[in-house]
Amino acid sequence: MEPSPFRGVVACLATMHGKQWALRPLLRRRLGMSVRVASVDTDALGTFTGEVHRVGSARETVVRKARLGMAATGSPVGLASEGAFGPHPAAPWTPADLEYVALVDDRSGLTVVESALSVETNHSHLVTDGRDRAAVLVFLRRVGFPHHAVVVRPAAGPGRPVKGLRRLADVLAAVRRAAVDSDDGTAVLGADLRAHVNPTRMRVIAAAGRRLARRLAAPCPACAAPGFGPVGAEPGLPCRDCGTPTPRDASLISGCGRCPYRSSRPVAGAADPGSCPACNP
Ligand SMILES: [Zn+2]
Ligand SMILES: [Zn+2]
Structure with missing residues (x-):
């Protein structure tokens, strides 16, 4: 394994809600990165209780939040997390917690966002x-x-x-x-739903943090920039019964946050006929 490009780096984490408890130990262990808390008013970007409505998606907000901490501390490397609660995308009757974690590194022009989806939530x-x-x-x-x-x-x-x-x-x-x-x-x-008073959510934030750490440890095969990992998927997995392409993912696409290099990996197996436009129109 290559040495982490983040060893010895101090990243600022914009949080008022104790997210360093979930993220600091794993980023230190897996990347050698230190985390310093930037106490900025992250509620200005939106609250779960509705006093401030979030503008834009959670994915956009998490990057904005990291930049807020960087601006407040003058640190070129920023971290943030942002959660979204709602129906599970594949099972709309099940509540789910989707947590995003972002790293912004202005030294190299890198922005990497990872997420974790969990049905373990007390959102109700x-x-x-x-x-x-x-x-x-x-x-x-x-x-x-x-x-x-x-x-x-x-x-x-x-x-x-x-x-x-x-x-x-x-x-x-x-x-x-x-x-x-x-x-x-x-x-x-x-x-x-605030992380410091919701241990269930804190666990999902930690899961997103582990994915971010794994991704930051993966260099791009073309340019060696850190953060090579999933950027999308291509639908068309064939139906198990009739072979018709379905909306299910047929291949997973990985990409670089700095250069245009992409690679794709086929998904093994076949799709359930329940998602087939021919068998279950
Ligand atoms: Zn690259
Ligand atoms: Zn079919």
């Missing part, structure tokens, strides 16, 4: 007026409270969310208050 909420105590307790158990914090806000109207709640008495009081403040008399109780 309950609308309640607080009177059904049992329903509140069932919800709290389901989201892993109190190891995972929760957020409470009025269901309707301008009231602000109360975040980071980890004591039952505080949750019940916040629900009552939010229900009274709400135009419709109910509160929304939800999982707090």
